[in-house]
Amino acid sequence: MKERINNIKERIEKAAVECGRKPEDVTLVAVSKTIAARKIKEAFDCGCNIFGENYIQEAGKKIKELADIPISWHFIGHLQSNKAKYAVKLFDLIHSVDSVKLAKALNKEAAKINKVQNILIQVNISGEVTKSGTEADEAESIIKEISKFENVSIRGLMTMPPFFDNSEKVAPYFNGLYRLSKNIEKLDIKNVSMKRLSMGMTQDFEMAIKYGSTLVRIGTAIFGARNV
Ligand SMILES: *Cc1c(COP(=O)(O)O)cnc(C)c1O
16 A cells, blocks of 8 residues: 555656646545545555545544544535535535535535535536536536635535546546636635646546646545445
8 A cells, every 4th residue: 555655646746747836736635435444544654644535424434433543534426415514524625516505505504513614616527417517607607606605615626527548538628627717716706716626536647737636536546446
């Protein structure tokens, strides 16, 4: 595990340097869905301190088990509004907010615990019907709406491009999210930051870094293939 993690960190650093970016501007989120708590602890001991989870119930159990370790937990899966109450208690950053309705629920629950919940807006940049995320041309209006909520804070955008075995093919989608974030940044919406871009997974994180990713979400390359 140590070797895998060091290898990933080196690749992140190299990809950043190659395109003139600072390695420390790219953060590794170790994706630990379906991975047991003891494996997460092992990855923590090997230098990972941010973990991404997809399912509230599963994450809740593991977060409880690992409560005495200083891990920052991110939520990266599809979130239903009726789970907002749990999400605000468990996660430092929620990558996958794709509707005003969900943001409103998070705002309400975050207010109850006196928290400002950091979120990213998930954008369906490819427009595939099977993908979650707000449509690219709706992102601006949704962000303006959500920016009015006092207990959520938009920090940037996230996307899941279509799957290709060739990372060249995902480049246009990464570029699309990058350009969208720049366009939204120009609007200078109050309480909205576009500093973070969550894109890139095991298959394509180097390409994502080239297009400005600041959060790469990597599971398989750290923990091996998931058997579900
Ligand atoms: C599972 C998952 C990942 C990690 O994918 P790998 O290919 O295992 O690196 C990243 N992002 C999201 C949203 C995921 O669900």
